[in-house]
Amino acid sequence: MKLLTQRNILASIVAVAAVISPSLLSAKCPTKDDLKSGVTFTRASPFLSELVIQIGNGIKAHRIMTSKGERVEIISSYTHPLAVEERRSSTEVLSISYDKDPNELTNLKSSENWSSNIKFYRNSELFSEGEFEVELTGTSSVSVKDCTYKTLMVETTLTFDKGGAPIRYRKEYAPKLNWVLKDIRLARSGIPISQTSYDKITVGKLR
Numbered sequence: 001m002k003l004l005t006q007r008n009i010l011a012s013i014v015a016v017a018a019v020i021s022p023s024l025l026s027a028k029c030p031t032k033d034d035l036k037s038g039v040t041f042t043r044a045s046p047f048l049s050e051l052v053i054q055i056g057n058g059i060k061a062h063r064i065m066t067s068k069g070e071r072v073e074i075i076s077s078y079t080h081p082l083a084v085e086e087r088r089s090s091t092e093v094l095s096i097s098y099d100k101d102p103n104e105l106t107n108l109k110s111s112e113n114w115s116s117n118i119k120f121y122r123n124s125e126l127f128s129e130g131e132f133e134v135e136l137t138g139t140s141s142v143s144v145k146d147c148t149y150k151t152l153m154v155e156t157t158l159t160f161d162k163g164g165a166p167i168r169y170r171k172e173y174a175p176k177l178n179w180v181l182k183d184i185r186l187a188r189s190g191i192p193i194s195q196t197s198y199d200k201i202t203v204g205k206l207r
Helices: 002-028 032-036 102-111
Strands: 039-043 048-055 058-067 070-080 083-088 093-098 113-122 125-144 147-160 167-174 179-186 192-196 200-203
Touching: 032 048, 070 102, 083 102, 102 113, 102 125, 102 147, 125 167, 125 179, 147 179
Parallel strands: none
Antiparallel strands: 039 048, 039 200, 048 058, 058 070, 070 083, 083 093, 093 113, 113 125, 125 147, 147 167, 167 179, 179 192
């Protein structure tokens, strides 16, 4: 009888946990409101740590990573996470100006595509002009440790008037978090050649 009672208690605990765990887990997962205080994304190997913080109406991302055995720091600025506007490293500043407002990308789910003529600068000097296109290709979800976010799957293409191969990415953007959780660089043929994703997500500055 005692063993049966213990089994019944254990079964009850498991049943209750199954009911309450999803809500408890979702309550701990960061949202775009947490960007005001900062959200840190990390990846163990190869090492990457990225602090994403909302400053005014824009977003800044401070990335620290290991590349070819060396520590690299990059600070990027965005109006919308799908359209970078400035990227600073220790060696150069790359920036893009758009003739359309990147905030229009918040309507991508209904518009399905967005494009803008761009000007590309290197160290404040005009380097090239071209076009930036964003196309919605579907919906999915991405999990970062215990947190799962619904995502918009998009493909971005950056082409330059001076020619050369376009720069293409496949991205998974989470509107609830207002950040890209998976970023895949594509070759001209569409084959993935590199990927950025995360193992852990935490509210606050954990550098």
